[in-house]
Amino acid sequence: MTRGASRWRGVARSLFSRPSGAIGATLVLAHVALAVASPWIVPYDFKAISAAMILDAPSVAHWLGTDQLGRDVLTRTAMGGRQAIVVTAIATPLAVAWGGILGIWLGLAGGRLDDVLMRVVDAFLSLPWILKMLLIIVTFGAGIGVLVPTLAFFYGIPVIRIARAATHGVVARDYVLAARARGHGRPAIILREILPNVLDALMVEGAMRWSWMLLAFSSLSFLGFGVSPPTPDWGLMIADARSFMAIAPWAGLAPVVALSSLIVGINLAADALAKALGVDRAAAPVH
Amino acid sequence: MGEPPLIQVSALRVGFASRSGRVVEVLRGVDLEVRRGETVGIVGESGSGKSTLLLAAMGYLKRGLRTIEGSARFDGTDLLSLPRHELERIRGRRLALIPQNSGQSLTPNLRIEAQVAEVLRLHGTRPAGQNRERVRELLAQVRLPDPDAIARRYPHELSGGQQQRVAIAMALAGEPEALLLDEPTTGLDVTTQAHVLDLLSDLAAQLGTTMVYVSHDLGAIARVCARVAVMYGGEIVLDGDARRVLVEPAHPYARGLLASIPRLAGGALPAALEGRPPEPGGAGPGCAFADRCALAIDACRTTRPALAARPDGTLARCLRPDAVADLAPRAGARAAPDASTHDRGQALALSRLAVSYARQGLVDQLLGRPAGGPRTVDGIDLALREGEAVALVGESGSGKSTILKAIAGLVPRADGTIALGDGIALAPDVARRGPGELRAVQLVFQNPDESLNPRHDVATILAQPLGLYFGLSGEALRRRSVELLEQVRLGAHYLDRLPAQLSGGEKQRVAIARAFAAAPRVVLCDEVTSALDVSVQAAVLALLDALRRDSGTTFVFVSHDLAVVRAIADRVAVLYQGRICELGPVGAVYASPSHPYTEALMAAVLDPVPGARPRLLADDVQESAPPAQGCPFQRRCHRRVGDICATDAPPAREAGDGHVIRCHIPVEELRALQRAEAPGHGRR
């Protein structure tokens, strides 16, 4: 549909015209590219241990030095985002999809079911995210097969609220009333009238969900509940480097910069996207 | 004449920087002088810059606007270049504003007393101990009943009319030398509006305050102002005595504008002004009105005419002001109501229709009782013939929109039946209606910004009914869509436009085309011209009338504007609190004898004729629900006969030729009473 394509081009253009959007989008794209291409461009094997070169300072051979097992920090940092990005990049659309669909449906249906489910959602959100994640991980392990559905489920729940609120905003509009008056069926009204107008809010929310998921993923790895060694992961690397920060700060600083730049990039891009699409982001729920 | 003007705007140019960096001018060089004691009205449509001018006269520009050139002087001082603390000493004390939307302009967390007393504390000359009393004096001066109670309330607890009066009281508190009014009666009911305007003109006369009154409503301006300035495209195009400007305007735009206003007394459709007002910054190098002007010559498009004085003292910005008087008015097509509909079949019949928004409480549900309380709409009996246009007229709370929604099946019905001409009963819920019934009844909404999905282009918007009802697609769909667009006088190139790219009038035409795409038998119009500029309104009305004659479709037309209804409808039903007070041919209803409510409405309406004074018959009271029994108008009626009005529902009395009045007073008595009091409508 040419109309759809030209709209997206317009959005992309306005996204990049803002400095925050340009910086954010560039950071994100750079990280994704790095995550995809790193196995082929890194100088060393990420597992390669070397007893002789423990905690070496940055040098010509190792641009970012080595960690406590002699592994090249540059290599591990470049590849440290792969797991995180893959898991979260799959889980995010799933979360937005399931939360969005349920939220739109509840926004339209209303009634007793809506009341009950929203109470359940509220109750669910009153528990700290880490408790919920840890319970699952401790029972079922931390493999991709567990993390993706778990993250998708837990992080989809706040999306229900957002989609429901956005739907409430649209349903009251005259053009939806007009469609009802014409006699269009419910599914047609959802697909044609409501969805296109709710999608914008969902997209911006999706970007934010991604950033929260990355945060959760790396926090879990940091605490030792996520990725297991020797797979490189920023959270894990930061945890390892903590004990040696006095003598070898580079081993911790590199993953800190990498992780922070990705998350900040996503947030900047999401903010600029919200402004470009005209989505109001007042007081979006945090987790 | 020797004294300098109190307010003097000189060559003022105000604009903002657009995203592309270009400077967009909202005011293109405005010159205006107001002397002490004068009442000046500034008239303009959207994009004319009138509100910006008014605020600039207080030294205030909205965020993003800046002064490009010129000055706005008050008593000799240019307010636009004054530092903030000096402005604070002038505003509220010597120069006060009465804002447009008082509901939004009163601070929600402060009580009325606090807000009015604030002005006294900042600018008052009396000792602070007297403030309480003074606040109540001011509230009484603006004719608020029970000033003590009002003073203790919060803004959201007051009705629109009450909020507006509080704003007036606040403005008067500082005892200003000049009052600036920004559309103070927009959004108020007709009867409330009349009361507020009456108050304003009395205050002006009593206090001798200088007034600048901005509005798009020429009737209101005619009531209050001695002098009128007309704005178009960011500049003043005509400025002179009200009697001259409103009767023989020496500018083609003003003339066109006046001709496009529907009048209460006339019967013809107002003459439409082609095109639409320019967007800010959209005017070219020449005269802003050139592309819509019937008198335009080449010079008009290249040179910007100066504001020049005419022999009678009026200032006109036109190269050919003398030719304006010779412009033949483009009269509307229709002269008299279409009598041929008398022989046609029935198109729509409402019988005992009632709607209630009350919900069944738990107890009601258990006992199987319907929800209690008086119904929002009750006892509606109305039969429409094919090709007829019947109007439902009333103020807010009259239930007119509710009736339309009930016909469309969008609100639950508490009682009664709705049937199409050949006896087909329409189900109460639109979801249960068959395709034939759905096609037969189509709805056009008030606000074109809201009734079109912002993500759909015009082709998609038209494809929905065409696809749903006729299964059209591909080339056949496109051809029919173009036909429909041409019917509403839009070209085929509109098909791939989005609503955001269309003007208000164009959007409304698309909405009308969408309704006609279904080839309906009945079209329901819910205040379809209320959100449009006056000059655009006339064109849409003409379109609707032409469509009706060509297609023989029946119209139900809802409006609060009596003059619009006079122009477009054959018959009219006057509603109060969801009940029909009077029903009949439009000419008969608007003449005497009338139901007391109709009488009050008619008396309150203002034709834009200088010196017109509306009569205030009904009290300015906002009713939230109809009384449980008796006549719905009993509490405000100026002709109330006694207890019978409160206990018995008024009978339907025939006044001849299908004209029915529901009143306890017999028709002949009403006729006699009304003729004795008011020789002719709306004039003194």
Added chain:
Amino acid sequence: MIRLLLRRLALGLGTVALVSAMIFAAVEALPGDACTAILQRDASGQRLENCRRELGLDRPAVARYLDWAAGALRADLGTSAHNGKRIASLVGDRLANTLLLAGCTLALGVPLALLLGVLTGLRRDGASDVVLSAGAIFAMTIPEFVSATVLIFVFSIWLDLVPGIVTVSASAPATAFFPGIVLPVVVLTMVMTAHVLRTVRSSVIETLESDYVQMARLKGVPYWRMVLRHVLPNALLPAINVVALTIAWLLGGVVVVEKVFNYPGLGHYMIDAISDRDLPVVQAIALILAAVYVGVNLAADMLTMVLNPRLRTLRARNG
């Protein structure tokens, strides 16, 4: 209005009840129970059955839930599977420590955020606004453990100003936690301030553009009086809810921060309990955290109802 408040209170209590049921059900659903945790590798056959009978774990789930819930209302949270002690006393100290941490954060963060939020809103697009807004984005998005690590590096290792790890035991008095508590509070404050600042800023900006503020200006109300009487009371109302939401977040963030700094609080204890599969403790802590979250939101809603004239009188007009 009292009716509205009571209704809201009832809703809050209902939510806590619902959460308690959810927690119980979730823990039930997990494989293993207190007995498998106690007996560990010996958890099978007759020993398992005996243990279960002793602890009453063979009774139906609903009965056990009601027992547990009733106990919780009496502040009796059962016994730890890990070391057999009463959970209430184990949790008591740690809860106090976490409250100390949260309390310091709020005391520091809320006034700071309100002040900065109002200032950046009033001086929109000024130099201070740009710097602070950019800083806020950074502070909000960077994970707590990252900022903790960086701060430890800078202030503890490099500058050696404050300790990077807390070595005090759980039952120590509050004063013993200073100066160890400084860095954890700073980390938490950074994030909370950033969130609240952004919301307050946008609320102030929106209020500044409202019709009634424009009217106040045009009445001649001096700038600071306008800010104090017309802008702030309306702009800060939404802040109440945001502060409540951030407190909710704080409960989650606190867990990570406590672990990083080895702070003996409830969050740290929770992680340890999960690792040890000490399910009764996990249940108890989850209930406490949820109750705090619901309580905070309840207080925020009720405060908003009391302070917002529009909500206060809505009933009065309709009722």
